[in-house]
Amino acid sequence: MAITQDQIQEVSLIKPLKDCGTGDCSDEASGCGCSETGDAGTRAESRRTVVKSFLLAAFAFKGLVSARSAVADSADLSEEEEKKLPPQVGDRLTYFSRRKRGPFLKLDDLEAGGKQLVVVPIDRESGLIRDGSRNNQILLQRFDVSELEANTLANSGEGAVAYSAVCTHNGCPVTAWDRNAQTYMCPCHQSQFDPKNAASVVHGPAPRKLPALPLGVENGEIVVVGEFTSRVGHGRKTG
Incomplete structure (x- = not known):
């Protein structure tokens, strides 16, 4: 002031x-x-x-x-502003790849234990895809519910989990999957995150876990039911 x-x-x-x-x-x-x-x-x-x-x-x-x-x-937002909004409650998810994007992803589209998908939120009513910010790139994966820690299960949709794809170290996209260790890996500095335990850091210089995006399932479709559990982006600050 x-x-x-x-x-x-x-x-x-x-x-x-x-x-x-x-x-x-x-x-x-x-x-x-x-x-x-x-x-x-x-x-x-x-x-x-x-x-x-x-x-x-x-x-x-x-x-x-x-x-x-x-x-x-x-006030009403422009389409570009709508695209930059973080995932909203009620949003569905679709493929990040422009070649495949459009359909709402369903639980049955995910192979249990398979490699993570990179997805983006999509407005259920208008079909507008929120791809105006790289902070909206999301890792989506499915596990058997018995494999998930309690803190992870609480934010999952029948075993489907979602996390920010932005590494908390230097902001690189987390795209690799270590099948043996069952962890996400950032290719820039090899930070590894455990998706079964709230994407906690298990190796590397990342200072904090990946923010989780709470999910649910409605009529078979994966739906966003809450905001990211912490600040998306790199650095120690979580608020």
Whole structure:
């Protein structure tokens, strides 16, 4: 929030009472506000009133900005903006490959234990594919539910799991699959992630696990039921 020059000047009038720890106005310490001419209680109350007025004005301005932001968020988005939105609750998934994309992926389209697919979200109603951001590239794979850890099973759709395809180390796409270790592998610096255990890091320099995308299944179709569990992208920060 921007503060005007007038507000700065107003705040500058609020001088601290120095060396008045005892609150005794007979104190003649140099710079002590209590030694100044006039009633100390009146001066202190005046300062408190100015501070209170300034804070109330600041909070009112902040509320106005928030209200305007809410209106902006509810406005209709352009098609390009819609494409850049992260996966939305109710979205389906389709192939990332332009040659194959279009159909909603179903649970039966996934081979249990097979290599992960790279997919993107698609709006169920309009058919708009959200491919305007590389952060929407998603790893999709299916396992037997008995193989999944509890924290992974909670975000799965009958054994189908989904994670961000952006490596948390340097942002490279996580495209490799180590069949023997049953882990995703980033080809840039060989970070490996365990999809059966919430894509936790099992090897390499990646500082944190891949964000998970909660899934469900409706009429056989794989559906997004929540937002990514953490920030998509590279670096340690998770919020």
